[in-house]
Amino acid sequence: MxxxxxxxxxxxxxxxxxxxxxxxxxxxxxxxxxxxxxxxxxxxxxxxxxxxxxxxxxxxxxxxxxxxxxxxxxxLRIPDYEQNKFYLIFSSSFADRTGVKFTSSEESSNAATISTTLVKNANISSLNLFRKISSLSQPFTLYSATSKMYFQFETVVQADFPSNGNPDIAIDYACGIFVDDKLVNLRQRNIKASSGTNTFITHNQIGIAENLSKGNHTVSVACARLKSYNSTATLGIGINVASNIDSFIAQSSLKVDAYEVPEVFNPVTN
Known part of the structure; x- marks a missing residue:
């Protein structure tokens, strides 16, 4: 037993x-x-x-x-979201000191067809001589199909002009904000020679994109020289082309804000 x-x-x-x-x-x-x-x-x-x-x-x-x-x-930290309201989900900023330069022989052929080629959702591959500012190409992620993206681009544009004479000396240029290489915002401007040499101006640009698809995306900024008026000067965007300013002053910046309406709500009960 x-x-x-x-x-x-x-x-x-x-x-x-x-x-x-x-x-x-x-x-x-x-x-x-x-x-x-x-x-x-x-x-x-x-x-x-x-x-x-x-x-x-x-x-x-x-x-x-x-x-x-x-x-x-x-x-566990869960933000208190209200349904059908936008919330800032992503915010970041980037800087670049390399910029892009254009000689007088590097003018975009899109200057002659601005109204038909520089349009919303145009692919950058279809735009002539638009060059990206390298460090401003950055990824971001969206988690909702209902969103608003805000882009704020700032840079300095300079041309190594002589003192202005008669007739006027100037250059047309354009900068675009792209998402996944599709144009979402464009600004065309003109820089003119002044009483001093090597004129430079500040360029500010704000772009908006709504309801992009959920998932990973890439934002980028690209610029082009469009047309010259009585000038063979070199154009610099985000980079100095003369010594009266330096790369710190001429640098570019891009701010990206993503506002979304959250799609998933996980109630927390005690």
């Missing part, structure tokens, strides 16, 4: 050290609960950074680190 009892206890111990099922005869893990579970005491996990057992703090949740790793306590 004693031998039988020892055998039964040994078998039970082996079983307990393997897998335990509650309300199931075929547990699929060390502890498998088939039904509701109420936890009235503390829940502790291993903190692998210091090899200590921790129970977390108030308002923290357990987050999985993947198979083979213990979960970790994380603080």
């Amino acid at each position: 004693k031998k039988l009892l020892v055998i039964l206890l040994s078998v039970t111990q082996i079983y307990l050290c393997a897998q335990v099922g509650i309300n199931t005869s075929s547990p699929k893990s060390i502890l498998d609960v088939n039904g509701d579970m109420n936890l009235r005491g503390k829940l502790s996990v291993l903190n692998t950074s210091n090899n200590q057992i921790t129970t977390g703090i108030n308002d923290q949740i357990l987050v999985s680190q993947g198979e083979g790793y213990p979960p970790v306590w994380k603080t």
